[in-house]
Amino acid sequence: MAGTVESLENPKDTAERRGTSEILLKGTGYGVRMILPETKTDEDLLQEALAFSGEAARLTRGIGVVLDFQGRTISRAFLLRFLSEFVWTGAFRVLSWMSYNADTLELFRASGFSTGEPTAARSEKKESGGATLLLIQSLRSGQRVEHEGDVVLLGHMNEGAEICASGNVFVRGRLKGVVHAGMNGGEYSISAGQFEARQLRLGGKLCSSLGTEMEWWGKAVVISLENDSLVVRELKL
Known part of the structure; x- marks a missing residue:
């Protein structure tokens, strides 16, 4: 089953306030x-x-x-x-x-x-182009993870948490935070075991009008960007 989210906005048109006091974890090759x-x-x-x-x-x-x-x-x-x-x-x-x-x-x-x-960061990144970052835990409000590559979170992502990845993002549990996949451009996807996020980003597109009225709200989904629209498909996990 697939659905299309029509309301897409340019991130530059949406003002976001972020605290400067957060500790940022950024995935690297090393x-x-x-x-x-x-x-x-x-x-x-x-x-x-x-x-x-x-x-x-x-x-x-x-x-x-x-x-x-x-x-x-x-x-x-x-x-x-x-x-x-x-x-x-x-x-x-x-x-x-x-x-x-x-x-x-x-x-x-x-x-x-x-x-x-570290010198390993330069050589490894040149070879792999960004490895997958595996997080075996949940992310709480205020935590932000940034990674060059795919991010796999084997836990819940609570409201107020954020993941930014140059590749795909997969959240095995409940997704309530903000996810930005394909932050450097390209065709990538966001997958969640239970989708409950109010906004998300794929590439240069932002959707901030998500809510409980969506028929796939609270379900397992994979979301991709196709022809400038977000396409949502339900998953059977």
């Missing part, structure tokens, strides 16, 4: 880049990281992590607290410490940390 907000106080950042540590540990289990502090200036005292209370407690395998702040980068180097982009 593992995951954890991008930390630079506008929070040291204490607020540490508390947010601690609140996120359990989910982050599950997301990055068995793979390497690059910690990206962006332009944040950090002190040696904060670095020691971040190490002892977040990194070591969460047992993260840190591949590299990154920042475009010269003082912060110098502190990382003086502490004996690896800095810069």
Whole structure:
């Protein structure tokens, strides 16, 4: 059974407000880049990281992590607290410490940390073009995952969570968050075991008029972009 969603909008015509305080996990060829907000106080950042540590540990289990502090200036005292209370407690395998702040980068180097982009990211990405990111868990509100390739979520995606992928996105459980598949263009799809999202994006198209009146609401579906329209087909799982 297939249906077509007519109301498509250009994302540029829809204003979206996003908090700048979210911790962003971005899938890469070598593992995951954890991008930390630079506008929070040291204490607020540490508390947010601690609140996120359990989910982050599950997301990055068995793979390497690059910690990206962006332009944040950090002190040696904060670095020691971040190490002892977040990194070591969460047992993260840190591949590299990154920042475009010269003082912060110098502190990382003086502490004996690896800095810069891991070399494996460049060579692996050139060969594979982006591997599949498998997440064996659920995503809660405020979590955002970005990945160059396909994303498979073997759990629920709660309202307020977001997945952006250059490839396809598959959510095995309930999909209530925002998904953007094919964010770099191309023909990709979004699949869900139970679709309950109010909006979604495929390529450069945005649909924000979804609701319970849709006959396939709450069902298992695969959604693709065909002839500039979103085509929805029910799945038998």
